[in-house]
Each structure stands twice: as C-alpha cells, then as structure tokens.
Amino acid sequence: QVQLIESGGGLVQAGGSLRLSCVASRRSFRSYRMGWFRQAPGKEREFVGTFSWSGGITYYTDSVKGRFTISRDSAENTVYLQMNSLKPEDTAVYSCAAARLSGGKTYISASEYEYWGQGTQVTVSS
Secondary structure (H helix, E strand, O other), X not given: OOOEEEEXXXXXXXXXXXXXXXXXXXHHHHHOEEEEEEEOOOOOOEEEEEEEOOOXXXXXXHHHOOOXXXXXXXXXXXXXXXXXXXXXXXXXXXXXXXXXXXXXXXXXXXXXXXXXXXXXXEEXXX
C-alpha cells in the first residue's frame, strides 16, 4: 500500500512559520516527483511547489516564492515544506503528492499526481 503522511499543520499568527512534513512509505518514491498543493475553503486546489528527489529540482508558485522552501531528508524518506512569513491568505489544507515521472508532465497540475496524502490544516490568523 502506497502512503503519504503529512504532519506539522496548525494555527499560527501572520508573520510566523510552520514546517510541514510528508513521509513516504516506500523508498521507490525517490523515483517520483513530489509536490505540495493547498486548498482553501471554497477554492480549487492550488499548486504550491514541486521537488525532484533525483536532481533536487524545485520550483514554486509565484505567491510563495521567497517564503516557502521544499527540502528533503533522503534517509527518512521525508519531504518538508518550510513556510515563513505566513499570511492569512496562506490558510488552507496542505497536501503532498507524488507523480510518476513522465516526459509529458509539467508537475504543476494536480491531475498529474497519482498519490496523495490526507492533508494537514494550516490556519494563519491576522
């Protein structure tokens, strides 16, 4: 059974920081592209950033650039999302996902990811 398990969400004041973790249950995930997405109430799921285990390639949506950082701990099969300078508009359920590598994918669209975690709530108060 393939599993992605997120943790680290919570309530934080604007300007604060949180670090989300995503633990992958299988080492084979290292051949996948990992992504972080978020969904605020009443809104569609939004791409946050994506990360490649093999090459360490990351890119982010413009609204989080300079504030959010994706990193990994290969030994622990874990991907992190460090979120700094949080804003109320960052409030959402954050999910990690894994996508099989394919030359035709952009890794920005949620539909390109085959495996998803359950999500963790992040609430930023003003």
